[in-house]
Amino acid sequence: MHLLYAFLVLLSLSDGFHPTCPSRCSCDSLQSVQCYRIMEVPSALPSTTKKLYISHSKIPHLQMSSFTRMLALEDFILLASGTESVENDTFKTLSNLKTLELWKNKLRQVPRILPVSLEVLKLNDNSIYVLHGSDFEGLKKLKILELKNNLISSLSPTTLSSLVSLQSLVLDDNNIESVAGPLALPHLKRMSMENNRLHLIPANFFMSLQSLQFLSFSGNFLTEIPINLPKSLLSLKMERNQLKVVSFRDMKHLEHLSHLYLSENSLSSIDGAQILANLTTLELSQNQVRMLPLRLPAKLQKLDISNNLIQRVTAQDFQDLRDLKHLFLDNNIVSLFEAGALQMCSQLSNLALEQNLLLSIPLRLPGTLARLDLKGNAIQDIAERELKDLKKLQVLNLRNNRISALDLKVLEGLPRLRHLYLDGNPWNCTCSLIRAREILKAKGTDVRGGQCAAPAERQGESWMSSKKIMRQCEHHLHLTEKNKETKKKPKPEEHSSIRINIDDDDDDYEID
Ligand SMILES: *[C@@H]1O[C@H](CO)[C@@H](O)[C@H](O)[C@H]1NC(C)=O
Ligand SMILES: *[C@@H]1O[C@H](CO)[C@@H](O)[C@H](O)[C@H]1NC(C)=O
Numbered sequence: 361m362h363l364l365y366a367f368l369v370l371l372s373l374s375d376g377f378h379p380t381c382p383s384r385c386s387c388d389s390l391q392s393v394q395c396y397r398i399m400e401v402p403s404a405l406p407s408t409t410k411k412l413y414i415s416h417s418k419i420p421h422l423q424m425s426s427f428t429r430m431l432a433l434e435d436f437i438l439l440a441s442g443t444e445s446v447e448n449d450t451f452k453t454l455s456n457l458k459t460l461e462l463w464k465n466k467l468r469q470v471p472r473i474l475p476v477s478l479e480v481l482k483l484n485d486n487s488i489y490v491l492h493g494s495d496f497e498g499l500k501k502l503k504i505l506e507l508k509n510n511l512i513s514s515l516s517p518t519t520l521s522s523l524v525s526l527q528s529l530v531l532d533d534n535n536i537e538s539v540a541g542p543l544a545l546p547h548l549k550r551m552s553m554e555n556n557r558l559h560l561i562p563a564n565f566f567m568s569l570q571s572l573q574f575l576s577f578s579g580n581f582l583t584e585i586p587i588n589l590p591k592s593l594l595s596l597k598m599e600r601n602q603l604k605v606v607s608f609r610d611m612k613h614l615e616h617l618s619h620l621y622l623s624e625n626s627l628s629s630i631d632g633a634q635i636l637a638n639l640t641t642l643e644l645s646q647n648q649v650r651m652l653p654l655r656l657p658a659k660l661q662k663l664d665i666s667n668n669l670i671q672r673v674t675a676q677d678f679q680d681l682r683d684l685k686h687l688f689l690d691n692n693i694v695s696l697f698e699a700g701a702l703q704m705c706s707q708l709s710n711l712a713l714e715q716n717l718l719l720s721i722p723l724r725l726p727g728t729l730a731r732l733d734l735k736g737n738a739i740q741d742i743a744e745r746e747l748k749d750l751k752k753l754q755v756l757n758l759r760n761n762r763i764s765a766l767d768l769k770v771l772e773g774l775p776r777l778r779h780l781y782l783d784g785n786p787w788n789c790t791c792s793l794i795r796a797r798e799i800l801k802a803k804g805t806d807v808r809g810g811q812c813a814a815p816a817e818r819q820g821e822s823w824m825s826s827k828k829i830m831r832q833c834e835h836h837l838h839l840t841e842k843n844k845e846t847k848k849k850p851k852p853e854e855h856s857s858i859r860i861n862i863d864d865d866d867d868d869y870e871i872d
């Protein structure tokens with residue numbers, strides 16, 4: 361009995377569970393086989409195998425004879441196995457094959473004759489340099505075609521004309537210099553041609569792409585946003601091109617467009633964007649925009665205009681943006697930030713103002729802020745009135761400014777503060793700063809304090825952890841505690857705010 365049991369355990373531990381599973385493979389009960397480091401497609405597989413996954417092997421040539429018995433095969437995935445060629449008709453008889461993935465191999469062309477049952481074809485990371493008219497003939501069920509990171513240099517409409525069901529086409533990281541239209545793919549929802557060499561998209565290219573929702577031409581040499589974009593578009597990516605201007609009037613039919621990505625171009629202005637009434641995300645980072653546009657789309661939730669040349673932020677710029685949640689204005693040259701400029705943005709939770717030229721924390725920021733980044737400005741002090749309304753603030757970054765002292769009242773007014781970055785400032789490590797440290801510790805705030813710049817004998821000490829300063833200030837701390845007690849009747853709001861600090865500890869600090 362025991363012996364039999366031991367035998368069964370041994371059997372199940374040996375390569376896979378299936379009794380006829382080939383070596384270096386594992387087979388599971390769902391007719392799925394996975395093999396690693398093999399030299400040829402295993403010949404003794406059960407004919408019921410539905411899924412065959414091979415990776416990190418050495419199989420330079422795929423032959424028809426390897427597949428003749430595998431009529432049940434639905435998914436064949438061959439990854440990183442040095443495959444250079446596929447014999448004509450190898451897959452032709454696999455009438456159940458739905459998924460064919462030949463990633464990271466050395467194929468120079470699309471395998472010849474693919475079964476009409478195919479729904480997913482992924483040939484990413486090969487050396488395919490040309491697509492022939494006949495490559496995809498008859499693939500009426502194909503939904504997903506990926507040819508990322510190959511050497512394809514052009515795309516003609518006839519190549520893809522059989523693919524009447526195609527929903528997703530990925531041609532990123534090729535050498536495509538030209539495309540011709542119209543591309544007749546009535547069900548195509550997603551098309552990506554990132555990192556190619558396109559200078560121009562012909563005007564008729566999109567004529568028969570009436571279902572297209574997601575389009576990316578990021579990383580090309582385009583100087584204009586293509587005209588006649590399909591009305592169905594939800595997202596358009598044009599990052600890393602050579603756009604100097606955007607004619608929003610040519611885009612006014614894009615009434616569903618919600619995401620527009622224009623970062624890393626040469627735009628100096630973006631006037632007219634309000635015409636895109638349903639836009640929620642607009643990214644314009646790394647351009648040369650000097651002024652915030654007078655009007656922006658009213659439904660905007662995220663605006664990224666970081667790394668530009670903006671100098672001023674005024675209330676007028678943001679008066680319509682009631683839905684704005686994320687505003688990135690970092691890495692500009694903002695020196696003027698009008699008090700209350702963002703008051704109308706009653707949903708704003710994330711404000712990035714780092715690396716600008718601000719001399720003080722902007723006044724009357726919206727009380728909805730959860731995260732405020734002011735790193736790398738020239739702020740000299742923190743005043744109570746600047747931060748007192750930020751009852752939801754969880755993260756405050758004041759690193760690398762010119763602050764030397766911390767007002768205790770400021771800290772008591774921030775009940776939800778979890779992370780405070782104060783390093784890189786010239787701290788004057790007086791005993792009152794050490795008192796601030798005790799308050800922060802009591803609140804459970806995670807603080808990066810940085811080092812003392814003054815007084816001379818404490819220079820270089822880390823004021824959040826220095827035992828030396830603590831000892832020197834002990835007397836001082838003690839005295840003030842006593843003072844408070846004997847003085848009696850502390851201001852009521854002081855009391856209540858301290859209580860909030862404690863009660864709030866269990867709250868949800870997630871920032872969305
Ligand atoms: C494979 O098919 C292509 C086109 O269908 C043909 O040109 C080629 O000669 C075939 N190769 C062999 C070895 O039959
Ligand atoms: C605008 O977007 C909303 C959702 O954000 C959607 O319900 C509405 O249909 C869109 N309008 C158009 C014209 O697409």
Ligand SMILES: *[C@@H]1O[C@H](CO)[C@@H](O)[C@H](O)[C@H]1NC(C)=O
Nearest residue numbers: 764765788789790813814815
């Ligand atoms: C540090 O603070 C003390 C006490 O307020 C003050 O006398 C001193 O001048 C300050 N030192 C510097 C360098 O600001």
